[in-house]
Amino acid sequence: SEPRVGASVETVRRVVGLGGEVVVASGAGLRSGILDGEYAAAGGVIVADNAAAVAGADVVLAVRRPAAAELSGVKPGALVIAIADPYGNEAALGEIAQTGVSLFAMELMPRITRAQVMDVLSSQANLAGYRAVIDAAEVFGRAVPMMMTAAGTVPAARVFVMGAGVAGLQAIATARRLGAVVSATDVRPAAKEQVESLGAKFIAVEDEEFKQAETAGGYAKAMSAEYQAKQAALVAAHIAKQDMVITTALIPGRPAPKLVSAEMVAAMKPGSVIVDLAVERGGNVEGAVPGEVVTTANGVSIVGYLNVPGRLAATASQLYAKNLYAFLETLIDKGSKSLAVKWDDELVKATLLTRDGAVVHPNFGGAKAAGDKPEAASAA
Template identity: 50%
Template sequence: MKLIIPQEIFDGESRVGITPDCISSLTKMGFSVFIQSNAGLQSSFTDEEYKKNGAKISSNIKDLYKNADLVVKIQRPSKQKKINEISYLKNCNVLTLLYEQKFKTEFNLLKKSKVNVFALEKMPRISRAQSMDVLSSQSNLSGYKAVIDAASEFNKAFPLMMTSAGTVAPAKVLIIGAGVAGLQAIATAKRLGAVVSSFDVRSSTKEQVESLGAKFIEVGDDANDSGETSSGYAKEMSSAYKKKQAKLLEETIKKMDIVITTALIPGKPAPRLINKKMVKTMKVGSIIIDLASEFGGNCELTKHGQTTNFNSVKIIGPKNLAASVAQDSSRLFSKNVINFLKNSCESGKFNGFNWDDEVVKETCIIRNLK
């Protein structure tokens, strides 16, 4: 079977779908692996590394896609830079991050194509799928990088410092959302010496937050409402809860130097948690980094891919933070894909997807091939 790795065509996307260290795993499964020339270069992987590990290099994109059985790419197939990836897809399976509710144009075009599309962001939250969970692996690095970027933008130090010239107070950091990205942001901020607080509607996250040394801030509205779905994701809360939440955040945010927001609700726009009034109360020189900016943002003033200054507060809507640590994020994505494919292997060989498997059924959102 022919597996191909195209070069990503979106601006700012420096990751690659499969890294050289995973090629041997694919060949053992029975794949012939082809990669577009220089597809891994922005992640610091050379064509020579891919060759050494058994991949074939293709400089012609049409030849690359010809007779492909499986396409692995980070971003959804699209039309960018005069390249129409969807037009190349014929009788093949595609593994990617699709987000069909946000990118409906590409989704509708793919539905009309002779393809099966596996949206890896749909991975079910079950224990055996953890090693395949692309969202978790990428969010983990995004949470780390958000804190590093915040520290770089902030005009004060993070840790407490006792010096002969006086004491430097530690930065006060609030992390909103204690999912994978939020927990990594907490851990990173603590390692840098900040005083960290965190808020999440899910009461179950309190223990995790406190285990990392952060203070858990809670509304405490309804002891019987866990704030999460049966899948473990945050859910939409009641109007009464939201009012108390807004009051709590308003009182908390004005004491903070840095706020990092990571709150998302699957299949819906990001919840709006920080309004203009709250930002007005923040200290001069404070930083907000909104990791939910691609999905509308947790802050009213966030602009995706831009930095906004409002009332001497810097609001950053980062675009694809995981891609800014492309080598590591590519390695993790690649290993997630390998584990996903191994899940359908029999006696170590891949002969097609196991359509009775929960992981396969949940992720395949377009099935136009048998």
């Protein structure tokens, strides 16, 4: 289910240039369009499988968090850098801690200027937003742009994007490129200007709560039940007129907020399409099924594809590998060509989950490394 890979030909060449030895599991890049021979030509050493690749490793670069059993051959204190998906997986973090590795979660990278090139959420969400519109257009079965022909005029499709973060903004831009009439909503006031700058109409209840609905880190805050009700009424009337809806709303560490109810889906026209990009976190759409396209009784298709960035594996891997390399480079002393982790660096402190047999990230203090039953961790 994971076609992406944690190294590109370029990043292998760069790590070798820093004095490292890069060991690649055979076939790791195949579904991202990278052959073993290309890695080898860049200086990589090809081995039979993942177990052989991690054996004796100082650093493990992965797409998703490995299981603890997959890390049995690494050196004590080795660095494991991946998309760790820590929220709700505290037991797995405890098991990994027992292996003695230092696990870094790339998705916890702080949103500061020096870390922009390491921001995996942005690089992967950007592709997910693009692919969501392409998938919606494929399922839609009608033309997207307005077409004027001798046989009559085809109206432009109406696309509504819910959530104007990185994925949402790319979805807006892509739908506009295809010729759709686009509107969008978000609870963050800063999103209004961004949406309108892309030529889309902004839809939201703009009250006092709306004006305060953004965290210092730029994420959406959870809204009150009263605001959600007002927003839902506005959105319900708008959704009924749409041909395609793309939902992208996620709040870090929490289940995805339900934005589209069964009643809203029932009000849509037959042939309409909804793509739920949050389906892996519980979904924004009532009736969405992870990994499936569901057609409702009134003929609306709800698309719940998993790992949407992986549907563009070659491009996703190229960007993700660059994110990993940019972070890894900060952990290497170029003079001695050896690992030199600055444990007090803000990037390290923000992303480090486990070290020296313990779960050390403050958000996951309930995860136990010594075999105790994990407690519920804070999702602050």
